[in-house]
Amino acid sequence: xxxxxxxxxFLSMQEGKNYTIYCNYSTTSDRLYWxxxxxxxxxxxxxxxxxxxxxxxxxxxxxxLDTKARLSTLHITAAVHDLSATYFCAPKTxxxxxxxxxxxxxxxxx
Amino acid sequence: KAGVTQTPRYLIKTRGxxxxxxxxxxxxxxxxxxxxxxxxxxxxxxxEYFSETQRNKGNxxxxxxxxxxxxxxxxxxxxxxxxxxxxxxxxxxSRTGRSGANVLTFGAGSRLTVL
Numbered sequence: 086x087x088x089x090x091x092x093x094x095f096l097s098m099q100e101g102k103n104y105t106i107y108c109n110y111s112t113t114s115d116r117l118y119w120x121x122x123x124x125x126x127x128x129x130x131x132x133x134x135x136x137x138x139x140x141x142x143x144x145x146x147x148x149x150l151d152t153k154a155r156l157s158t159l160h161i162t163a164a165v166h167d168l169s170a171t172y173f174c175a176p177k178t179x180x181x182x183x184x185x186x187x188x189x190x191x192x193x194x195x
Numbered sequence: 196k197a198g199v200t201q202t203p204r205y206l207i208k209t210r211g212x213x214x215x216x217x218x219x220x221x222x223x224x225x226x227x228x229x230x231x232x233x234x235x236x237x238x239x240x241x242x243e244y245f246s247e248t249q250r251n252k253g254n255x256x257x258x259x260x261x262x263x264x265x266x267x268x269x270x271x272x273x274x275x276x277x278x279x280x281x282x283x284x285x286x287x288x289s290r291t292g293r294s295g296a297n298v299l300t301f302g303a304g305s306r307l308t309v310l
Binding site: 173181 | 226228230237238239240243245250251253285287289297298299300301302303304
Protein backbone atom coordinates (compact mmCIF):
# COMPACT_ATOMS: atom_id res chain seq x y z
CA UNK A 86 0.00 0.00 0.00
CA UNK A 87 1.37 3.36 -1.02
CA UNK A 88 2.23 5.69 1.85
CA UNK A 89 3.03 9.37 1.46
CA UNK A 90 4.99 11.50 3.87
CA UNK A 91 5.08 15.24 3.42
CA UNK A 92 7.23 17.62 5.41
CA UNK A 93 7.15 20.05 6.91
CA UNK A 94 3.49 20.02 7.87
CA PHE A 95 3.57 23.68 8.73
CA LEU A 96 5.81 26.32 7.28
CA SER A 97 5.91 29.95 8.30
CA MET A 98 8.21 32.04 6.20
CA GLN A 99 9.04 35.63 5.50
CA GLU A 100 8.31 37.23 2.18
CA GLY A 101 11.28 37.06 -0.14
CA LYS A 102 12.69 33.85 1.35
CA ASN A 103 13.14 30.48 -0.33
CA TYR A 104 12.03 27.13 0.98
CA THR A 105 11.38 23.54 -0.09
CA ILE A 106 8.55 21.14 0.71
CA TYR A 107 9.43 17.44 0.56
CA CYS A 108 7.24 14.54 -0.46
CA ASN A 109 8.41 10.97 0.08
CA TYR A 110 6.37 8.00 -1.06
CA SER A 111 6.81 4.33 -0.32
CA THR A 112 6.20 2.42 -3.57
CA THR A 113 6.57 2.93 -7.28
CA SER A 114 4.29 5.45 -8.94
CA ASP A 115 4.28 6.61 -12.54
CA ARG A 116 2.80 10.03 -11.91
CA LEU A 117 2.85 12.57 -9.12
CA TYR A 118 0.61 15.58 -8.65
CA TRP A 119 0.95 18.76 -6.64
CA UNK A 120 -2.18 20.63 -5.61
CA UNK A 121 -2.89 23.84 -3.80
CA UNK A 122 -5.88 24.40 -1.52
CA UNK A 123 -7.00 27.75 -0.11
CA UNK A 124 -9.11 27.74 3.07
CA UNK A 125 -12.65 26.60 2.37
CA UNK A 126 -11.87 26.00 -1.29
CA UNK A 127 -11.26 23.02 -3.53
CA UNK A 128 -7.99 21.70 -4.91
CA UNK A 129 -6.19 23.55 -7.66
CA UNK A 130 -3.80 21.57 -9.84
CA UNK A 131 -0.25 22.93 -9.87
CA UNK A 132 1.94 20.29 -11.51
CA UNK A 133 1.85 16.79 -12.95
CA UNK A 134 5.24 15.05 -12.95
CA UNK A 135 5.60 12.00 -15.14
CA UNK A 136 9.16 10.80 -15.27
CA UNK A 137 12.37 10.60 -13.34
CA UNK A 138 14.17 13.91 -13.32
CA UNK A 139 11.07 15.83 -14.38
CA UNK A 140 11.16 19.48 -13.41
CA UNK A 141 8.31 21.93 -13.90
CA UNK A 142 8.13 25.60 -13.02
CA UNK A 143 5.29 28.05 -12.76
CA UNK A 144 6.03 31.48 -11.39
CA UNK A 145 7.71 31.18 -8.00
CA UNK A 146 7.02 27.46 -7.69
CA UNK A 147 9.18 24.67 -9.07
CA UNK A 148 8.48 20.97 -8.68
CA UNK A 149 10.82 18.06 -9.31
CA LEU A 150 10.59 14.28 -9.23
CA ASP A 151 13.17 11.63 -8.42
CA THR A 152 11.46 8.28 -8.95
CA LYS A 153 14.47 6.28 -7.82
CA ALA A 154 14.51 8.02 -4.45
CA ARG A 155 10.69 8.19 -4.45
CA LEU A 156 10.97 11.86 -3.66
CA SER A 157 9.35 14.96 -5.03
CA THR A 158 10.09 18.51 -3.99
CA LEU A 159 8.20 21.77 -4.31
CA HIS A 160 10.55 24.71 -4.16
CA ILE A 161 9.29 28.18 -3.38
CA THR A 162 11.40 31.09 -4.57
CA ALA A 163 11.12 34.59 -3.07
CA ALA A 164 7.82 33.86 -1.36
CA VAL A 165 4.97 36.34 -1.50
CA HIS A 166 1.85 36.52 0.64
CA ASP A 167 -0.36 35.20 -2.18
CA LEU A 168 1.37 31.83 -1.93
CA SER A 169 -0.12 31.23 1.51
CA ALA A 170 -2.19 28.05 1.19
CA THR A 171 -2.02 24.33 1.89
CA TYR A 172 0.03 22.30 -0.58
CA PHE A 173 -0.52 18.60 -1.20
CA CYS A 174 1.52 16.06 -3.08
CA ALA A 175 -0.25 13.00 -4.43
CA PRO A 176 1.38 10.10 -6.24
CA LYS A 177 -0.92 8.02 -8.38
CA THR A 178 -1.55 4.30 -7.99
CA UNK A 179 -3.93 2.29 -10.17
CA UNK A 180 -6.30 4.06 -12.52
CA UNK A 181 -6.77 7.58 -11.20
CA UNK A 182 -6.39 6.76 -7.53
CA UNK A 183 -4.29 9.43 -5.86
CA UNK A 184 -2.80 8.99 -2.41
CA UNK A 185 -2.48 12.39 -0.78
CA UNK A 186 0.08 13.54 1.71
CA UNK A 187 -1.10 15.25 4.88
CA UNK A 188 -0.47 18.65 3.33
CA UNK A 189 1.88 21.50 4.14
CA UNK A 190 0.28 24.65 5.52
CA UNK A 191 2.30 27.56 4.19
CA UNK A 192 2.04 31.00 5.76
CA UNK A 193 4.00 33.81 4.21
CA UNK A 194 4.48 36.78 6.48
CA UNK A 195 5.15 40.26 5.21
CA LYS B 196 -15.02 25.79 -20.49
CA ALA B 197 -17.22 24.65 -17.61
CA GLY B 198 -15.46 22.99 -14.71
CA VAL B 199 -16.51 20.10 -12.52
CA THR B 200 -19.89 20.80 -10.95
CA GLN B 201 -20.90 19.33 -7.65
CA THR B 202 -24.32 19.57 -6.06
CA PRO B 203 -25.43 20.29 -3.47
CA ARG B 204 -22.66 22.49 -2.11
CA TYR B 205 -23.80 22.29 1.50
CA LEU B 206 -26.15 19.98 3.29
CA ILE B 207 -27.07 19.01 6.81
CA LYS B 208 -28.37 15.57 7.69
CA THR B 209 -29.05 13.66 10.88
CA ARG B 210 -27.61 10.34 11.93
CA GLY B 211 -29.24 7.38 10.25
CA UNK B 212 -30.34 9.29 7.18
CA UNK B 213 -28.89 8.79 3.74
CA UNK B 214 -27.48 11.30 1.27
CA UNK B 215 -26.83 11.44 -2.46
CA UNK B 216 -24.21 13.75 -3.93
CA UNK B 217 -23.90 14.55 -7.61
CA UNK B 218 -20.94 15.33 -9.83
CA UNK B 219 -20.97 16.54 -13.43
CA UNK B 220 -17.53 16.21 -14.99
CA UNK B 221 -15.91 18.45 -17.55
CA UNK B 222 -17.30 17.77 -21.00
CA UNK B 223 -15.35 14.95 -22.63
CA UNK B 224 -14.01 13.59 -19.36
CA UNK B 225 -14.91 9.97 -18.78
CA UNK B 226 -13.22 9.30 -15.45
CA UNK B 227 -14.78 10.50 -12.21
CA UNK B 228 -13.17 10.00 -8.82
CA UNK B 229 -14.49 10.78 -5.36
CA UNK B 230 -12.50 11.80 -2.30
CA UNK B 231 -13.40 12.52 1.29
CA UNK B 232 -11.59 15.30 3.15
CA UNK B 233 -11.71 15.57 6.94
CA UNK B 234 -9.44 17.42 9.38
CA UNK B 235 -8.46 14.17 11.06
CA UNK B 236 -7.93 11.80 8.13
CA UNK B 237 -7.06 14.25 5.38
CA UNK B 238 -7.88 13.44 1.78
CA UNK B 239 -8.93 9.84 1.22
CA UNK B 240 -9.89 8.10 -2.01
CA UNK B 241 -13.40 6.70 -2.12
CA UNK B 242 -13.82 5.30 -5.63
CA GLU B 243 -13.29 5.92 -9.31
CA TYR B 244 -15.63 5.32 -12.22
CA PHE B 245 -14.71 5.10 -15.87
CA SER B 246 -17.21 4.44 -18.62
CA GLU B 247 -19.89 3.52 -16.06
CA THR B 248 -17.66 0.91 -14.39
CA GLN B 249 -16.06 1.15 -10.99
CA ARG B 250 -12.36 0.94 -11.65
CA ASN B 251 -11.01 1.45 -8.14
CA LYS B 252 -12.34 1.45 -4.62
CA GLY B 253 -10.88 2.84 -1.41
CA ASN B 254 -11.12 1.45 2.10
CA UNK B 255 -14.55 2.66 3.06
CA UNK B 256 -17.47 0.64 4.40
CA UNK B 257 -20.23 -0.58 2.14
CA UNK B 258 -22.43 2.33 3.26
CA UNK B 259 -20.52 4.35 0.70
CA UNK B 260 -21.50 3.60 -2.86
CA UNK B 261 -21.43 5.28 -6.21
CA UNK B 262 -22.38 5.00 -9.81
CA UNK B 263 -21.75 6.63 -13.13
CA UNK B 264 -24.21 7.29 -15.88
CA UNK B 265 -23.77 7.06 -19.64
CA UNK B 266 -23.20 10.82 -19.85
CA UNK B 267 -20.31 10.42 -17.35
CA UNK B 268 -22.17 12.17 -14.56
CA UNK B 269 -21.63 10.43 -11.25
CA UNK B 270 -23.43 10.13 -7.96
CA UNK B 271 -22.28 8.88 -4.62
CA UNK B 272 -24.54 7.71 -1.86
CA UNK B 273 -23.92 7.33 1.84
CA UNK B 274 -26.49 5.36 3.78
CA UNK B 275 -27.08 5.21 7.52
CA UNK B 276 -25.11 8.36 8.15
CA UNK B 277 -22.75 8.58 11.11
CA UNK B 278 -21.30 11.66 12.77
CA UNK B 279 -17.90 10.74 11.36
CA UNK B 280 -19.21 11.07 7.83
CA UNK B 281 -19.19 14.85 8.21
CA UNK B 282 -16.68 15.95 5.62
CA UNK B 283 -16.00 17.75 2.39
CA UNK B 284 -16.66 15.36 -0.49
CA UNK B 285 -14.67 16.19 -3.58
CA UNK B 286 -15.19 14.93 -7.07
CA UNK B 287 -12.48 14.98 -9.71
CA UNK B 288 -12.74 14.34 -13.41
CA SER B 289 -10.16 13.49 -16.03
CA ARG B 290 -10.11 12.51 -19.66
CA THR B 291 -8.89 8.94 -19.36
CA GLY B 292 -6.40 8.06 -16.70
CA ARG B 293 -4.16 5.45 -18.23
CA SER B 294 -1.26 7.52 -19.46
CA GLY B 295 0.14 10.93 -20.12
CA ALA B 296 -0.14 14.12 -18.16
CA ASN B 297 -3.69 13.36 -17.19
CA VAL B 298 -4.76 16.23 -14.99
CA LEU B 299 -7.45 15.54 -12.42
CA THR B 300 -9.65 18.60 -12.06
CA PHE B 301 -11.54 18.91 -8.81
CA GLY B 302 -14.96 20.37 -8.20
CA ALA B 303 -15.78 22.81 -5.41
CA GLY B 304 -16.99 20.00 -3.19
CA SER B 305 -20.08 19.11 -1.21
CA ARG B 306 -19.81 19.88 2.48
CA LEU B 307 -21.84 17.39 4.50
CA THR B 308 -22.63 17.95 8.16
CA VAL B 309 -24.17 15.09 10.10
CA LEU B 310 -25.91 16.01 13.35
